[in-house]
Amino acid sequence: xxxxxxxxxxxxxxxLRRKRERDASGLxxxxxxDLVAAAEAAGWAPxxxxxxxxxxxxxxxxxxxxxxxxxxxxxxxxQRWSEPRGAVSLYLHAIGDPGNVGTAxxxxxxxxxxxxxxxxxxxxxxxxxxxxxxxxxIFARPPARAxxxxxxxxxxxxxxxxESTLAEAVAALVAGAHxxxxxxxxxSRRNVDIDDAGAPVVLCVGAERDGLPAAILSAxxxxxxxxxxxxxxxxxxxxxxxxxGLYELGNRMAADV
Amino acid sequence: xxxxxxxxxxxxxxxLRRKRERDASGLxxxxxxDLVAAAEAAGWAPxxxxxxxxxxxxxxxxxxxxxxxxxxxxxxxxQRWSEPRGAVSLYLHAIGDPGNVGTAxxxxxxxxxxxxxxxxxxxxxxxxxxxxxxxxxIFARPPARAxxxxxxxxxxxxxxxxESTLAEAVAALVAGAHxxxxxxxxxSRRNVDIDDAGAPVVLCVGAERDGLPAAILSAxxxxxxxxxxxxxxxxxxxxxxxxxGLYELGNRMAADV
Numbered sequence: 256x257x258x259x260x261x262x263x264x265x266x267x268x269x270x271l272r273r274k275r276e277r278d279a280s281g282l283x284x285x286x287x288x289d290l291v292a293a294a295e296a297a298g299w300a301p302x303x304x305x306x307x308x309x310x311x312x313x314x315x316x317x318x319x320x321x322x323x324x325x326x327x328x329x330x331x332x333x334q335r336w337s338e339p340r341g342a343v344s345l346y347l348h349a350i351g352d353p354g355n356v357g358t359a360x361x362x363x364x365x366x367x368x369x370x371x372x373x374x375x376x377x378x379x380x381x382x383x384x385x386x387x388x389x390x391x392x393i394f395a396r397p398p399a400r401a402x403x404x405x406x407x408x409x410x411x412x413x414x415x416x417x418e419s420t421l422a423e424a425v426a427a428l429v430a431g432a433h434x435x436x437x438x439x440x441x442x443s444r445r446n447v448d449i450d451d452a453g454a455p456v457v458l459c460v461g462a463e464r465d466g467l468p469a470a471i472l473s474a475x476x477x478x479x480x481x482x483x484x485x486x487x488x489x490x491x492x493x494x495x496x497x498x499x500g501l502y503e504l505g506n507r508m509a510a511d512v
Numbered sequence: 513x514x515x516x517x518x519x520x521x522x523x524x525x526x527x528l529r530r531k532r533e534r535d536a537s538g539l540x541x542x543x544x545x546d547l548v549a550a551a552e553a554a555g556w557a558p559x560x561x562x563x564x565x566x567x568x569x570x571x572x573x574x575x576x577x578x579x580x581x582x583x584x585x586x587x588x589x590x591q592r593w594s595e596p597r598g599a600v601s602l603y604l605h606a607i608g609d610p611g612n613v614g615t616a617x618x619x620x621x622x623x624x625x626x627x628x629x630x631x632x633x634x635x636x637x638x639x640x641x642x643x644x645x646x647x648x649x650i651f652a653r654p655p656a657r658a659x660x661x662x663x664x665x666x667x668x669x670x671x672x673x674x675e676s677t678l679a680e681a682v683a684a685l686v687a688g689a690h691x692x693x694x695x696x697x698x699x700s701r702r703n704v705d706i707d708d709a710g711a712p713v714v715l716c717v718g719a720e721r722d723g724l725p726a727a728i729l730s731a732x733x734x735x736x737x738x739x740x741x742x743x744x745x746x747x748x749x750x751x752x753x754x755x756x757g758l759y760e761l762g763n764r765m766a767a768d769v
Contacts, residue, residue, distance in 0.1 A: 354611070358749050365744040392745050422763060481759065487622040488649050491755070492615050498752040499759045502738065506679060 283381035293391025341369020349376030357388025364392035408455025412475035424479030540638035550648025598626020606633030614645025621649035665712025669732035681736030
């Protein structure tokens with residue numbers, strides 16, 4: 256039973272709040288029964304596992320909690336990174352809010368087979384808020400890190416002010432032999448090679464205000480928008496937009512390819 | 513210039529962190545330039561408006577910030593409640609997380625014409641985290657409060673383990689004359705009266721684990737699920753699920769009705 260706040264494991268947990276410490280050690284913290292259970296279910300062995308009352312005095316565990324919710328169990332795990340592969344994956348560009356990154360990881364785990372691929376400027380997916388928002392999906396489907404150009408597949412960019420609606424652009428990208436080339440030409444920025452029907456699709460989502468940079472929009476095989484009602488807000492939450500895009504892609508790919 | 517922490521306006525802002533105080537006064541707080549600008553754009557006059565450096569010493573404003581982000585402006589507004597009307601609205605049941613309530617309000621503002629209707633057990637939409645997550649949509653589209661039975665329209669319940677997928681159920685609910693009655697019978701729990709084509713639709717979303725109570729599921733005109741990939745998580749974030757449902761309803765109603 257740990258009874259001193261100077262305990263080395265407690266000090267390490269506390270330090271792992273900082274991204275620099277997570278980067279240097281390759282470790283991260285998961286707080287709470289649900290996340291620790293999700294880690295175990297996905298076959299992750301903890302480097303440290305402290306249960307309040309069993310391994311450590313509860314108030315000492317509270318002191319190192321980053322979430323301030325009085326966690327009764329805290330685990331430390333080694334970060335894993337996936338390869339950017341899958342029939343459908345999600346690429347995030349400059350999504351700085353850790354809750355959005357975690358929610359996107361959970362949505363991708365539910366709605367597609369590929370990982371979330373983190374581009375430049377994204378929040379650390381292994382920070383405490385992102386891990387929490389992933390609700391354990393970070394263990395089942397660890398994220399990937401890669402420049403967009405190195406990810407195989409057709410790129411569908413979600414943008415606020417783009418030319419075709421999401422459903423049209425998704426249909427164009429995934430329809431393949433079920434659609435004529437003229438449809439592909441009309442809705443896609445480039446002509447998707449019809450021989451690539453069934454090839455991977457990467458949904459690209461940018462930050463809520465700035466959106467995707469021009470370089471990604473111009474390089475994308477199709478650019479799409481989610482229609483917003485008249486008088487509606489300027490944008491959707493980034494994780495919400497990503498989830499709608501993955502839902503549409505999933506439905507279309509199941510139906511058409 | 514306010515220079516004392518005992519200032520009555522600062523004390524009131526501080527007290528409005530508490531739901532009891534918000535309920536008693538009918539007021540709430542919005543922090544930050546973006547939210548105050550959204551209130552002004554929607555025609556809401558503040559009861560109190562304090563700008564750091566102009567009206568109050570910056571460190572005193574920081575002290576009463578509920579979000580801990582060093583807001584440079586804080587406004588106090590009077591709560592408003594909408595009537596539960598619209599071609600498509602969103603009913604939330606027992607969504608206790610204020611961030612999810614706010615994100616759902618923003619998504620509904622983007623994706624449907626009706627308000628978010630709060631059922632029992634939902635977080636206060638006028639709490640600081642919910643207001644923040646709404647990104648100003650709470651001013652453009654204030655929420656409503658009503659028991660589900662008093663809301664006009666067909667009810668579409670989103671459920672984890674339901675009989676038809678979302679796209680099918682939405683098609684059944686909104687298709688009207690474009691679909692045969694046999695389709696409606698197959699996909700809907702009840703027969704939606706075909707004369708009601710174009711009638712309001714209320715999307716019902718429950719908490720992430722418990723889902724909707726049996727009474728709502730059995731009273732719904734249709735029950736649907738968002739397909740989750742094999743090996744995926746048990747559920748989606750409630751606001752994400754609501755947004756996907758609203759997106760599907762919006763597309764179908766635009767296409768079919």
